[in-house]
Amino acid sequence: MSFVQGLRCRECGREYPTEPVHVCEFCFGPLEVRYDYDAIKRVLTRELIESRPANMWRYRELIPIDGEPTVGLDNGFTPLVKANNLGRVLGLNNLYLKNDSVCHPTLSFKDRVVAAAVNKAREFGYDTIACASTGNLANSVAAHAASAGMKSYVFIPHDLETSKVLGTSIYDPKVISIRGSYDDVNRFCSEVAAVFKWAFVNINIRPFYGDGSKTYGYEIAEQLGWRAPDNVVVPVAGSSLITKIYKAFNEFHDLGLIGEVNTKIFAAQATGCNPVTAAIKAGETDFRPVKPNTIAKSIAIGNPADGFYGIKVVNETGGWGEDATNEEIVEGMRLLARTEGIFTETAGGVTVAVAKKLVEQGRLKPDELTVIAITGQGLKTIEAVEGSLKSPVVIEPKLSEFEAIHKKL
Numbered sequence: 098m099s100f101v102q103g104l105r106c107r108e109c110g111r112e113y114p115t116e117p118v119h120v121c122e123f124c125f126g127p128l129e130v131r132y133d134y135d136a137i138k139r140v141l142t143r144e145l146i147e148s149r150p151a152n153m154w155r156y157r158e159l160i161p162i163d164g165e166p167t168v169g170l171d172n173g174f175t176p177l178v179k180a181n182n183l184g185r186v187l188g189l190n191n192l193y194l195k196n197d198s199v200c201h202p203t204l205s206f207k208d209r210v211v212a213a214a215v216n217k218a219r220e221f222g223y224d225t226i227a228c229a230s231t232g233n234l235a236n237s238v239a240a241h242a243a244s245a246g247m248k249s250y251v252f253i254p255h256d257l258e259t260s261k262v263l264g265t266s267i268y269d270p271k272v273i274s275i276r277g278s279y280d281d282v283n284r285f286c287s288e289v290a291a292v293f294k295w296a297f298v299n300i301n302i303r304p305f306y307g308d309g310s311k312t313y314g315y316e317i318a319e320q321l322g323w324r325a326p327d328n329v330v331v332p333v334a335g336s337s338l339i340t341k342i343y344k345a346f347n348e349f350h351d352l353g354l355i356g357e358v359n360t361k362i363f364a365a366q367a368t369g370c371n372p373v374t375a376a377i378k379a380g381e382t383d384f385r386p387v388k389p390n391t392i393a394k395s396i397a398i399g400n401p402a403d404g405f406y407g408i409k410v411v412n413e414t415g416g417w418g419e420d421a422t423n424e425e426i427v428e429g430m431r432l433l434a435r436t437e438g439i440f441t442e443t444a445g446g447v448t449v450a451v452a453k454k455l456v457e458q459g460r461l462k463p464d465e466l467t468v469i470a471i472t473g474q475g476l477k478t479i480e481a482v483e484g485s486l487k488s489p490v491v492i493e494p495k496l497s498e499f500e501a502i503h504k505k506l
């Protein structure tokens with residue numbers, strides 16, 4: 098049973114059938130999935146959701162596939178961690194971390210979007226999936242293609258971290274490394290997608306891919322005991338996740354699953370790639386593309402596809418945007434690790450560093466309920482912290498040697 102009614106242009110409202118298309122032919126606006134919310138409201142209750150297994154498919158009525166999911170069955174439902182230690186350091190008494198650094202199977206929130214996209218691609222009859230990626234999407238597309246028995250083509254910029262590349266190649270996809278930035282890769286992939294009849298998860302399948310992100314927001318609301326938080330701090334790359342978290346809270350409210358949504362949405366970017374947060378700070382409604390130069394490669398998108406809508410969500414909710422330098426990103430990663438025992442990648446360093454600034458600016462208040470989005474795994478970006486950590490002390494296996502040094506450790 099599907100609750101999908103088709104696609105609709107976000108700008109002009111024109112409707113389209115459920116097909117692998119992503120832009121409006123008339124105004125070039127992005128297409129969104131349309132659901133029959135009245136029908137969903139009749140069946141979807143808190144009790145039904147809670148009775149289902151702990152994965153993203155517990156919200157399946159709100160994920161745009163027709164049949165039962167066949168791949169990515171165990172994805173999602175990651176921990177929402179009460180972060181008392183980090184909260185004490187930051188001055189936040191009611192702080193939570195939504196920890197997708199342990200999302201199954203490839204340790205980032207991209208497993209949610211890819212699960213939605215690959216199931217949909219199969220329904221459309223594709224045998225090949227593809228993507229333009231800053232790293233995590235590549236890992237996830239390659240892994241899901243392997244488990245689905247599909248072919249995959251993964252396009253990445255040439256300068257990604259070693260673990261992101263190896264963590265893709267291990268699944269044996271075709272990996273194409275492009276001499277250029279992510280924005281060059283993305284532009285190139287649009288040309289490829291026009292010629293090759295593949296399911297590009299973040300191009301022609303993008304409307305379905307994007308709705309996988311909503312599960313991150315649904316889980317936050319359910320795990321808080323069926324309510325929306327006061328604040329969410331979200332890392333922004335293509336600017337899809339930030340809009341979908343807000344959409345998720347509002348859908349839950351409209352379906353009667355949670356009360357009022359008064360959540361402020363905060364955008365977090367790297368100083369070396371901050372088109373969205375720069376626009377917010379300047380009071381502008383649209384962004385100017387930038388050339389990325391940051392260690393936070395997973396969110397280094399200079400021309401974000403949904404940047405306009407990300408800015409809009411932040412402005413509408415009374416949130417704000419801030420950015421973090423390379424040094425602040427590393428310090429954010431180290432602070433999270435030493436206070437909460439969570440090793441996040443550079444994107445998580447960005448959200449922690451930005452949350453710190455937002456507290457200092459008085460925008461996150463001590464007693465408000467704040468959620469920081471942790472979207473990826475630190476073991477994938479070890480280059481970022483190499484050289485800034487203490488090296489192990491090397492000794493012979495002799496008690497006398499240990500006794501001589503142990504007080505100085």
Ligand SMILES: *Cc1c(COP(=O)(O)O)cnc(C)c1O
Nearest residue numbers: 233334335336337338444472473
């Ligand atoms: C892709 C990504 C994001 C941002 O996602 P968008 O929806 O493109 O804004 C954030 N964090 C990590 C770790 C990512 O890989």
Ligand SMILES: [Zn+2]
Nearest residue numbers: 106109121124
């Ligand atoms: Zn349109």
